[in-house]
Amino acid sequence: MAAMDISSVTDLSASYDFVVVGGGTSGLVVASRLTENPNVRVLVLEAGSNRVDDPRIAAPGLAASTYDDPEFDWCITSTPQEALNGRCLAEPRGRTLGGSSAINLGMVIYPSRTDIDAWEKLGSAGWNWASLSHYLQKSQTFTPPSDAVRDELSLGYIDPAIQGKSGPLHVSFGDGPFSAFNAAWPKVFESLNHPLTGDPMSGEATGAFCHPGSIHGTKRTRSHAGVTYYNPEVAKRPNLRVVTEALVEKVLLEKGGDGEYQATGVQFVGRDGQQRTVSADTEVILAAGAIKTPHLLELSGIGDADRLKAHNIEPLVNNPNVGENLQEHGFVPFSWEAxxxxxxxxxxxNPEVAKLAMDAWATSGAGPLGLCPMASAFVSLPEETKADVQPLIQEHLATVPARYEAQYQILQKMLEDQNEASGQYTIAAFQVLPDKGPSLKGVFGMTEPENYMSMVAVLNRPFSRGFVHLNSSDPAALPTFDPKMLSHPLDLELHTRHVEWLETLATTEPMASLLKPNGRRLHCHERPSGVDVARELTRDRIVAHYHVVGTAAMMPKEIGGVVDSRLKVYGCSKLRVVDASIIPLIPRGNIQTTVYAVAEKAADLIREDSRV
Ligand SMILES: Cc1cc2nc3c(=O)[nH]c(=O)nc-3n(C[C@H](O)[C@H](O)[C@H](O)COP(=O)(O)OP(=O)(O)OC[C@H]3O[C@@H](n4cnc5c(N)ncnc54)[C@H](O)[C@@H]3O)c2cc1C
Known part of the structure; x- marks a missing residue:
């Protein structure tokens, strides 16, 4: 069944109270919350189409089939990365109703308290764990696992008191079948003296755990912004209009009486190819994601004045911070034959198995396609590497660029705190092939004939900072995306130490018995040994983790900010940013829960400020 076509631009009003740019994760949260008040009129413009009923979106297990497909993905690839021997990285971004939440891998993971408290330390009063954890809960409804699943996956860690009870996003485990690798995962870390210390949703736990997915508890369909915050009841609201296949080209700015620019509306091109404008009486809200939001700011005349002039765009608000401070996790996968x-x-x-799996999911939500098959762990650097790493920290942080000083001080403290995990490990029962990239059709193409189990190592809080900037004044052209992955020498060293530990995990019981004795390794013919080999494997195999943040950071302007703590763009009134771009420091782990919480808080700030 095809999803409802909401691309028509007929009968649009000339003005709305709020115009939201981007019908993705954060945009739909804000639009849905604002229109709870029937007197507030909101228009959402989304560049992608409405495909919420397409099984590639609705079946959680088919997510990877959307990557590198322009019907779902903006298909962004980085510039050649110097620290990766010139390799480029694919950076998928949802281009469809629901945005990246409609194509993500569905892992439900939480930041640490310290991660979020750091935002307040960077100058944004009120942005701390105490405040954001309320919104983490508000955004979701948790379905507890059955007793059998609780035992199989060691889920005794779940603290029912802190789970979300009535939010739009559904979070659940399902009934399986789960792979033996998942059940083994927490036990491996216990054997290695890294038991889980609590419920990760408390913001304090470290250790390994099987985590839930953003999946409906009984239907086993993907739970994402396009079907939760914009569910059929919300879609019926007469004060909310969502238009898909509408590419916003720029925000319209006018100088007010006080000499300051203000946003008055947006210019966009609808499905019919016609360019139109629409006015925003109260505010324009940017929710186009951490790559397209800074791009739109630049196209609108907000950014580094020289850069804008070079592209024949009149600079209206000079802020060189726009598009800078880009942070991204990378993951380094190792794959062993099962x-x-x-x-x-x-x-x-096997087409017959695939058909059976598809039929099972379509008829009752059963089987592997309705599950999030990953499990994760948060740990600090292995004890034996500490003596080796401490002098590297001193060496590489001895001199710090002034604009990153405040951030790096926080990061250094977190690195030295035993309770703050510097690394994340994740397990996935399939092969991952970075050498077949950058296209993710190659990376996740499963072209090696055998069966594999992969573990990946992630550096939670990188020091490298990249950028995204316009490439031309053509709004349809993609911006230049340069994450500068591993460009900070400390990142390479820290990440390498976490990568070295992957083989230890694979050879620890009960995992070791689940891998083929003398089976193939896709990362190296033989067990890699020594830090030099691990360093080269880190450079050769790292791929993006799809968690871009920081490009319109919420910080004081003097230290790199683009928005203030009310999420208002510096130098321009009636314009806010509510998506992952505002996150000033990347938190540990996968970030969708944080993005939902940020958008929930943003909706409350907007309501307070505009008294709606
Ligand atoms: C492939 C992938 C896998 C991921 N896996 C996980 C995971 O397992 N767990 C997890 O926690 N996180 C995961 N993430 C991260 C998480 O999903 C994102 O960080 C989050 O959804 C970003 O939300 P956002 O609102 O900032 O942007 P988005 O959700 O991307 O929304 C931006 C929206 O704006 C639209 N848009 C952009 N430009 C324009 C324009 N000019 N005009 C109109 N519309 C426009 C886009 O089409 C899009 O719909 C993953 C992300 C990706 C891409």
Whole structure:
């Protein structure tokens, strides 16, 4: 069944109270919350189409089939990365109703308290754990696992008191089948003296855990902004209009009586190819994501004046911070051949098995396609590397660029805090092939004939800072995306130490018995040994983790900010940013829960400020 076509631009009003740019994760949260008040009129303009009923979106297990497909993905690739021997990285971004929440891998992971408290330390009063954890809960409804699943996956850690009870986003585990790798995962870390210390949703736990997915508890369909915050009831609201296939080209700015620019509306091109404008009486709200939001600011005349002039765009608000401070996690995957008899996702390469799985999901939500098959762990640097790493920290942080000083001080403290995990490990029962990239069709293409189990190592809080900037004045052209992955020498060293530990995880029981004795390794023919080999593997295999943040950062302007603590753009009134761009420092782990919480808080700030 095709999803409702909401691309028509007929009967649009000339003005709305709020115009939201981007019908993705954050945009739909804000639009939905604002229109709870029937007197507030909101228009959402989304560049992608409405495909919420397409199984590639609705079936959680089919997410990877949307990557590098322009019907779902902006298909952004980085510039060649110097620290990665010139390799480029794919950076998928949802281009569809629901945005990246409609194509993500569905992992539900939480930041640490310290991660969020750091935002307040960087100058944004009120942005701390105490405040944001309320919104983490408000955004979701948690379905507890059955007793059998609780036992199988060691889920005794779940603290029912802190789970979301009535929010739009559904979070659940499902009934399986789960791979033996997932069940083994927490036990491996216990064997290595890294037991889980609490419920990760408390913001304090470290250790390994099987985590839930953003999946409906009984239907086993993807729970994402396009079907939760914009559910059929919300879609019926007469005061909310969502238009898909509408590419916003720029925000319209006018000089007010006080000499300051203000946003008055946007210019966009609808499905019919016609360019139109629409006015925003109260505010324009940017929710186009951490790559397209700074791009739109620049196209609108807000950014580094020289850069804008070079592209024949009149600079209206000079702020060189726009598009800078880009942070992204990278993950380094190792893949081992699975022992005979272990079931991995490669089973789905058999068309008959794939059909059975699809039928099971479509009829009752059963089977592997309705699950989030990953599990994660948060740990600090392995004890034995500490003596080696401490002098590197001193060396590489001895001199720091002034604009990053405040951030780096916080990061250094977190690095030295035993309770703050510097690394994340994640397990996935399928092969990951960075050498077949940058296209994710190659990376996740499962072209090696055997069955594999992969573990990936992530550096939670990188020091490298990249950028995204316009490439031309053509709004349809993609911006230049340069994450400068591993460009800070400390990142390479820290990440390498976490990567070195992957083989330890693979050879620890009960994991070791699930891997084929003398089976193939896709990362290296033989067990890699030594820090030099691990360093080269880190450079050669790292891929983006799809968590771009920081490009319109919420910080004082003097230290790199683009928006203030009310999320208002510096130098321009009636314009706010509510998406992942505002996150000044990337938190640990996967970030969708944080993005939902940021947008929930943003909606409350907007309501307070505009008294609606
Ligand atoms: C492939 C992938 C896998 C991920 N996996 C996970 C995971 O497992 N767990 C997790 O926690 N996080 C995950 N994430 C991260 C998380 O999903 C994102 O960080 C989050 O959804 C970003 O939300 P956002 O509102 O900032 O942007 P988005 O959700 O991307 O929304 C931006 C919207 O704006 C629209 N837009 C952009 N430009 C324009 C324009 N000019 N005009 C009109 N509309 C426009 C876009 O089409 C899009 O719909 C993943 C992300 C991706 C891409």
């Amino acid at each position: 022992a005979d008899g272990q079931v991995t996702a490669e089973a789905l390469r």
